[in-house]
Amino acid sequence: MGDDRGAATALGYVLNITVALLLVTGLLIAVTDYVDRQRQDAVRGQLAVVSDRLVADLAAADRLAGTADAGGVTVRSDAPARVVGRTYTIRVSHADGVTRVRLAAPSENVVVTRTLHTDRDVVNATVTGGDVEITTRGAAGDGLRVVSDD
Template sequence: MTADRGVSTVVGYVLNLGIALLLVTGLLITTSGFVADQRHRAVEEGLGVVASHLAGDLATIDRLASTSDAEHVAVRADVPEQVAGRAYTIHVSPDGNTTKIQLVETRTGVTVTRSVHTSLTVSESTRGGGSLRFVYDDDGSIEVADD
């Protein structure tokens, strides 16, 4: 009889550990999907803010350069090098009377685009995040340069 009690204690202990392991594993799997979804949203929102900031700076230099007689106008755009701990790329491309600013974070595949109406020509450019300058020279076009 004492041998049966010893076995039932071991079996009960092993069953409790198995059930606890299943519960913890299920919880980890569920929360990892939630965390990935939250990171995706954080990257998307962060890139949206940066894209809007760059669009505003581009509109500012376009307005300043087209309304003043200055031969050289520059607007500094301080944007973070990373958003939610992820690096991103900034693509600026002209499209008729508008300029498209596209931010791409390759690890999550998040892409955010903003369009800005511009009266001046904007040169196509690709840069990483960080300090940038929009520069207008007397050649009649706006260029994106590293600061």
């Protein structure tokens, strides 16, 4: 009869290491998903703040253009070039008196959209994130333009 005591000890160690490896792997997967969700939430929150500020500046430029002389209006909207270390784009579109401001961070698959009603048309534009200028040129009836302030 052979001695099986050594095999039982080795098998016990292998099983313990396997269970520990499975637990650590599961923990790493859960933590990675949690961190990704937190990063997306942080990007969404910062884009919401930037979009709210841009919409307020567009509304201010629209009001100023209605009261300004023929020289035009320029409103500077300060915004970070990156949110949570990620680049983003600003897309402004206008249809039927409604202006839509869409900020997107494609690397995180996050999009934030805001709308506002303007008296003036807004020229459709897409610019990279960061400081922008909202301008009218010439008569106050000209449309508002959003341009990068690089």
